[in-house]
Amino acid sequence: MTSYVFITGGVVSSLGKGITSACLGAILEARGLTISMIKLDPYINVDPGTMSPFQHGEVFVTEDGTETDLDLGHYERFVRTAKGGRHSNYTTGRIYESVIAKERRGDYLGATVQVIPHITDEIKEGVQKGAGDADICLVEIGGTVGDIESLPFLEAIRQMGIELGHDRVVYVHLTLVPHLSTSSEIKTKPTQHSVKELRSIGIQPDILVCRSEKPLPAEERRKIALFTNVQEKAVISAWDANDIYEIPSMMHEQGLDEIVTRQLGLDLPAADLHEWQAIVDANQNPTGEVNIAMVGKYMGLKDSYISLIEALQHGGIHNRTRVNISYIESREIEERGADCLKGMDGIVVPGGFGDRGIEGKIEAVRFARENGVPYLGICLGMQVAVIEAARNLAGLDGAMSTEFDSATPHPVVALITEWRDRTGDTEERSEASEMGGTMRLGAQAVTLQEGSLAARSYGSTRIRERHRHRYEVNNNYREQLSAAGVKFSGLSVDDLVEMIEIPDHPFFLASQFHPEFTSNPRDGHPLFKSFIHAVRKHNEGELPEVAQA
Numbered sequence: 001m002t003s004y005v006f007i008t009g010g011v012v013s014s015l016g017k018g019i020t021s022a023c024l025g026a027i028l029e030a031r032g033l034t035i036s037m038i039k040l041d042p043y044i045n046v047d048p049g050t051m052s053p054f055q056h057g058e059v060f061v062t063e064d065g066t067e068t069d070l071d072l073g074h075y076e077r078f079v080r081t082a083k084g085g086r087h088s089n090y091t092t093g094r095i096y097e098s099v100i101a102k103e104r105r106g107d108y109l110g111a112t113v114q115v116i117p118h119i120t121d122e123i124k125e126g127v128q129k130g131a132g133d134a135d136i137c138l139v140e141i142g143g144t145v146g147d148i149e150s151l152p153f154l155e156a157i158r159q160m161g162i163e164l165g166h167d168r169v170v171y172v173h174l175t176l177v178p179h180l181s182t183s184s185e186i187k188t189k190p191t192q193h194s195v196k197e198l199r200s201i202g203i204q205p206d207i208l209v210c211r212s213e214k215p216l217p218a219e220e221r222r223k224i225a226l227f228t229n230v231q232e233k234a235v236i237s238a239w240d241a242n243d244i245y246e247i248p249s250m251m252h253e254q255g256l257d258e259i260v261t262r263q264l265g266l267d268l269p270a271a272d273l274h275e276w277q278a279i280v281d282a283n284q285n286p287t288g289e290v291n292i293a294m295v296g297k298y299m300g301l302k303d304s305y306i307s308l309i310e311a312l313q314h315g316g317i318h319n320r321t322r323v324n325i326s327y328i329e330s331r332e333i334e335e336r337g338a339d340c341l342k343g344m345d346g347i348v349v350p351g352g353f354g355d356r357g358i359e360g361k362i363e364a365v366r367f368a369r370e371n372g373v374p375y376l377g378i379c380l381g382m383q384v385a386v387i388e389a390a391r392n393l394a395g396l397d398g399a400m401s402t403e404f405d406s407a408t409p410h411p412v413v414a415l416i417t418e419w420r421d422r423t424g425d426t427e428e429r430s431e432a433s434e435m436g437g438t439m440r441l442g443a444q445a446v447t448l449q450e451g452s453l454a455a456r457s458y459g460s461t462r463i464r465e466r467h468r469h470r471y472e473v474n475n476n477y478r479e480q481l482s483a484a485g486v487k488f489s490g491l492s493v494d495d496l497v498e499m500i501e502i503p504d505h506p507f508f509l510a511s512q513f514h515p516e517f518t519s520n521p522r523d524g525h526p527l528f529k530s531f532i533h534a535v536r537k538h539n540e541g542e543l544p545e546v547a548q549a
């Protein structure tokens with residue numbers, strides 16, 4: 001029987017509710033429990049797939065190919081048993097879409113369809129599906145208490161508390177406790193008000209997690225407890241950490257996992273946090289450092305690439321190497337040339353959509369290839385590597401992806417429908433046309449060429465990785481590109497290009513899939529571990545072992 005922990009937020013947004021939820025999942029998992037995690041998002045979009053990364057940060061893709069909120073990435077990075085999927089992220093839009101479809105089908109038998117009970121029932125049903133058979137399901141409610149949009153979600157979790165009882169439901173509320181520098185005072189009033197707001201809709205929090213700059217003094221803790229009707233020991237202080245991987249220990253030391261498990265009547269062994277401590281130790285005591293240039297489009301907003309940034313850091317943790325990332329707008333390379341890449345130890349081109357800055361990315365690849373700088377290309381980062389090789393190694397002038405130039409003389413990257421058309425197979429064409437423009441999403445099997453840099457990095461020739469893209473390398477150009485020196489070292493079961501590399505280079509590897517979605521700090525990810533290792537060795541003047549065939 002699954003128990004539930006609901007996490008709401010108050011005072012302001014961007015308090016790190018996702019990370020806090022993930023860390024709570026981590027310390028409960030460390031007590032031997034299985035955990036599932038759900039994010040409820042109050043916005044009207046049906047899923048985050050079409051939302052601008054500028055506004056909303058990265059779209060995280062789960063194993064089953066669901067495009068979700070980036071918080072699901074935090075969950076998977078912190079909690080091994082929490083595997084996100086279709087039922088792990090619900091938006092208001094998705095809930096309404098489903099209720100309206102039921103109404104159209106006549107499922108409600110003519111009843112007046114209302115927020116309570118129809119919308120709230122739909123939310124509860126969704127939560128139960130997402131919970132699966134985990135011991136504890138953590139449900140994070142996006143937005144801030146008091147927002148109009150979040151009301152139906154709060155009402156649904158209030159009802160669940162009544163239906164399941166106090167020993168199966170825990171409410172955690174995250175607030176901000178600001179420090180006023182002018183008067184050098186810590187202010188608890190916003191927290192008091194936020195809890196009041198929550199109580200006015202019928203939810204009494206069991207635990208408060210108070211975000212603040214510095215640890216909360218005992219006196220403030222007492223005051224908050226008194227005014228919010230929460231036990232003093234359940235007022236947890238979450239101060240600004242230097243390293244997010246310190247947070248599980250910070251919470252555990254204040255007894256957070258014990259408070260939750262006690263309320264749920266669970267008698268469990270002590271939390272084993274040695275893996276988290278090892279990560280913090282590796283971060284604090286690196287034996288070297290590397291400078292990586294990340295060349296992309298949304299460099300002002302790190303949340304757009306959060307999984308990739310994390311995965312590079314995980315690669316650093318597993319090589320005891322500090323990874324410094326310089327975020328370079330590809331436009332800048334177009335305007336001022338690739339000089340800004342000089343002195344960088346490694347170059348990464350991440351995934352992306354749209355043609356802004358595309359030539360700058362191609363230029364960054366050329367710089368990496370010609371100067372022997374380790375290169376890792378992800379998704380679009382592989383496509384630009386193919387374009388660069390086509391133009392500068394295979395002499396295919398004007399080679400491009402049809403995403404950016406539909407009239408290119410050499411569509412080396414194109415929609416399947418576009419390049420399969422050229423085979424003249426009309427039956428296939430019509431079927432493929434139906435599929436034209438659909439996104440390849442989720443985990444698929446990839447076969448790696450024996451002995452390739454890819455296979456040596458993974459230590460295997462059979463892998464599964466997640467995808468999120470529309471365009472594919474045009475197989476009609478494979479022969480020409482191979483002859484020019486591109487090695488197609490990874491292929492899908494349906495013969496699509498998944499990985500390429502350029503031999504005779506210290507490390508030049510790119511993937512059509514997104515390995516960053518499956519990296520976590522405790523295990524790292526083979527590709528990022530291998531890349532950072534190569535960068536470090538290359539930096540120290542040695543040829544990386546992984547590059548020695």
Ligand code: GLN
Nearest residue numbers: 351352379380469470471
């Ligand atoms: N825009 C490219 C495509 O759709 C790459 C997508 C990506 O990098 N995620 O194929």
